[in-house]
Amino acid sequence: MNIIDELAWRDAINQQTDEEGLRKLTDGKAVSLYCGVDPTGDSMHIGHLIPFMVLKRFQLAGHRPVILIGGATGTIGDPSGRSSERTLQTLEEIQANVDALTSQLRKLFVTEGDNEIRMVNNYDWTHKINIIEFLRDYGKNFNLNTMLAKDVVASRLEDGISFTEFSYQILQSLDFLHLYQHEDVQLQIGGSDQWGNITSGLDLIRKKEGSEAVAFGLTIPLMLKADGTKFGKSAGGAIWLDGNKTTPYEFYQFWANTDDRDVVKYLKYFTFLSKEQIEALAEKVETEPHKREAQITLAEEMTRFVHGEDLLQQAKRITAALFSGDIRSLSAEEIEQGFKEMPTFTSSKEPKNIVDWLVELGIEPSKRQAREDINNGAISMNGEKVGSLELVIDASHAIGERFIIIRKGKKKYSLVKMA
Template sequence: MSELLNDLQFRGLIHQMTDEAGLQKVLNEEKIKLYSGFDPTADSLHIGHLLPILTLRRFQLNGHHPIALVGGATGLIGDPSGKKAERTLNTSEIVEGWSNRIKDQLSRFLDFKASENRAVLANNFDWIGNMNVIPFLRDVGKSFGVNYMLAKESVSARIESGISFTEFSYMILQSYDFLNLYQKEGCKLQIGGSDQWGNITAGMELIRKTEEEAKAFGLTIPLVTKADGTKFGKTEGGAIWLDSEKTSPYEFYQFWINTDDRDVIKYLKYFTFLTHDEINNLESEVKNAPEKRNAQKALAEEMTKLVHGESALEQAINISNALFSGEIRSLTASEVKVGFKDVPSYTVSEKEISLVDLLVQAKISPSKRQAREDITNGAVYINGERNQHLDYVLSSEDRIEEEFTIIRRGKKKYFLIEYSN
């Protein structure tokens, strides 16, 4: 087996593969072109997209030529795979804008400037957008039997709930992408999530019917799951996005560092570029010293650095350490804004305010009597430091860079105090 396929097997990244022997032979003999598609269904990719992106990167690091295909055309149609209902159709302007944002994100992971095995960025709107319906139906549609399409999981799963002709045609359009890239670019391999198996094999079938002595292959990556049964990539705040404006590097870091012991080694294999030995050593640590959480730290650091860069990783670690140690004063105002963006906030207009009044006005304590009791009992912290003075008055000295004060009540209830000019 080729070194690359060996690595993919070790990492558990191969779910299904067509003609394993044939693909091994091709990978051993030449540097191939391969592609994966990314439909612009939002203004950012999320961590569910990372696995195919990073798999393309693994191929590129082994000398192969990845093609990242942005679905400017298929994004206007909607992929029924894994969906229980029709997608909402977006306007061409929205899809075009989202396509451009996704192109920028893909450039973080793939090298589009390499001298020898440069990655290629493509948009299927370039060949589907101006296609005429009659030639398409005669030249492409003729190759697809309705019974063949109905048997595919992406379609059959939607028969009872309903599927429009628009989404029914998605498989044909994706198949045409593979054919077009095969003919124009010499692309021999398509990779994608396990839900794309039907679309990938349909594309291979179209190539087989269209081209003599065709050599095309498909490989799918497993669906990422969590041991506790909850959906990977989701938190109470929603999806974990690759855009730092939608999911801050600190939130991104926290997502990974909170990984369950049962999942952490799997995720290290899936998502990081650590060596087999490094991962095996971390696996031993999970078994022998799980309380140290070294595997989770390695995962969070590798992923945050990969997606957001070294400085963003440093900021995420600073915020995490400050919250863990209670040393809130060590944070900058910008770090406070990131670390406490989802906690309740209250704006103070006075230059000075008594602690009791602040607790009541900001609804941290329900009454003055409760506020005094909280202070006396040592349940109130100002910027990480316990304060038990009933007559305490907050002033500029309690502000972080004149912008914020962090009040904590009890062990985990944080409140962000802001100041108006």
Template sequence: MKNELMEDLKWRGLLYQQTDEEGLAKVINEEKIGLYCGVDPTADSMHIGHIVPLLTLRRFQMHGHRPILLVGGATGMIGDPSGRSEERQLQTTEQVAENVKGIRSQLERIFDFNSENGARLVNNNDWIGPMTLIEFLRDFGKLLSVNYMLAKDNVASRLEQGISYTEFSYMLIQAADFNHLYSNYGCRVQIGGSDQWGNITTGLEVIRKTHDDEAKAFGITIPLVTKADGTKFGKTAGGAVWLDAKKTSPYEFYQFWINTADADVIKYMKIFTFLNREEIEALEVSVQEEPHLRKAQKTLAEEMTRLIHGQEALDQAIRISEALFSGDLKALTVDEMKDAFKDVPTFEMEKSDKNIVDFIVESGVSSSKRQAREDVTNGAISLNGERVTDTAYEVGAADRLDDAFIIVRRGKKNYKMVKFI
């Protein structure tokens, strides 16, 4: 049985595994259901690799189904062995509680919480936390054999290096979550990344064993997102691309997407944006026929930055980008300058007035005094976006932004931040 939503997910490349493709298509054709996706608070922010299953869940919401967003206050204390070759560092209760807060605010940006099928936010610590060890072993430990659990990839892949009983128990705790949401929230489907298949199917087994024969739940996994060259998606030289603006600024976030390769951009548009098929296919033509315009990259960067950080942050990211491209740094605030140039080479010097020639030689902008004089007289040197052409110019307090730094540009694109101590 075909379903418009499922066909769209296939076209976008968002379906990797399904436990019962026909059964699920039938159910979502006939009724509005609850679906859940879990996020463990291992950090106080998600990064872009986390959001693919969540954005897929949002697509179900846009078709009238209800998302259930599980933040793993309990499972975050345990650690999921899936996709890992070593044990996670355990976190304190306080750390996990703080992380839950940060993740919750990010989920509220992605989902609609106020409509008739508004998202529900739940924390598995609310039902796992009060359970005693004896209750857990009695109610869930007896449902699955150790042999069944050892056969799951997320455990089997760890047997050679070793796996603690704590992480071995993770899949059973997650299965208890699915069972709880099925019983109490009308949740029929769990969505997760491809590494979650073992956990999801274990949940289905627990539901089957704790409910009557009519119990029917489903599992969907999303493929791992990679670049066209096969390398890992979502990493930069500075590390992960976070959703928290303090960890990855909106400008850096925008730049990550706008720098997407032509070979990847349409694939990412399908996975990450809510643009329809006609819009994406039109941008695909643009990539093929007028790649220099980078329309697809700009659209991808705008859509993602607006979704995660809002319109105001997007406007700021575009303003910084345009100012850097044109060299008109005067259009930027001091804070925007700090943001835009935090990754450029820096040089520290003591606060004192200095002749422009001495200043740019000492800071390593020009290689010699002769070269420095040439650079200044040729108009190649700018301080904070203001061109300096007089070799007698004195660099002083008036040039220091926040009395702390000066942005020096040599030529069109060579920037350096000089910090004062």
């Protein structure tokens, strides 16, 4: 299957500058292409993954992808999708982000082989251009009326846009030209909001290299959830690829909790499962939705891809323990992940009667209620029911000498940290 046909089946194409020409270019010939990301933070989130998963598909189809880290463009900020000016970061902050993203992307996408994904930083060629060269050699090729008509700029005109952000499309166009000239790149891919920047790059290539220059652009659709909200967000905020920002367990749970209406779409976008495998899972969604096989497969595939097999198994252990109540099977680190968003209390290590301890922490509103809940078997500690009003709590009850998990009723968990 031609890579363009595969992307079409996966609903991963929004716009193409020349569908027929790109199909011919990629049919039987290895093509160099690129996708970029600006270092606005020290980690990507899952929304950033969308175009890079397409880039990976090109690699698997035998093409030669390039990942561009925007060490230069990141200093001024892409106005796409924004209603106001960015707060500029220091060069030191940007370089730290460049280093972090380079490491993250290299871990996920760079493999050894003839068509391994190459990584470049646009600061390497942009910082050598002085202001006179920029204006004469590049700025002269951009018509102001055309730039103003681009959606990314037009949407900002009412509230205002600085010359700095206005010039972003020139710098991104310069990237496409540089990669065309020095890396034989003939295709740029990006999100739907990058269409204007991509077409500006194509215009610059043809003005500099001649109207017969062969280059293309392709954008990926904006992804929305079935309820109309933006993909990639949870109640706690963005779902990060950095395990210190979003733990592997939280990452796994995000995918495992995907709506039935979205799961097949995500399987197409984010996994490398075959058409036959995805269609079989789609059928399970229709016939046996309660088993959530598609969601579990999606969660496993994505957690394995981003965090590796060991952390996938850890996420599954936490999930199983929370479902069964077998809390003691978890390590202190796994408890910290699994109970990160649950009510948290801090206790001293001094011995305390269970009733007094629950009330002093605020888990129970009164001693009377605490005694009643214990007598009714409604209080569990580390997965075991508390059976005595005389129980004395001390550090020996803490898992890993750090945590005690209290469950009140069937679902109300509390995490107690031992000071």
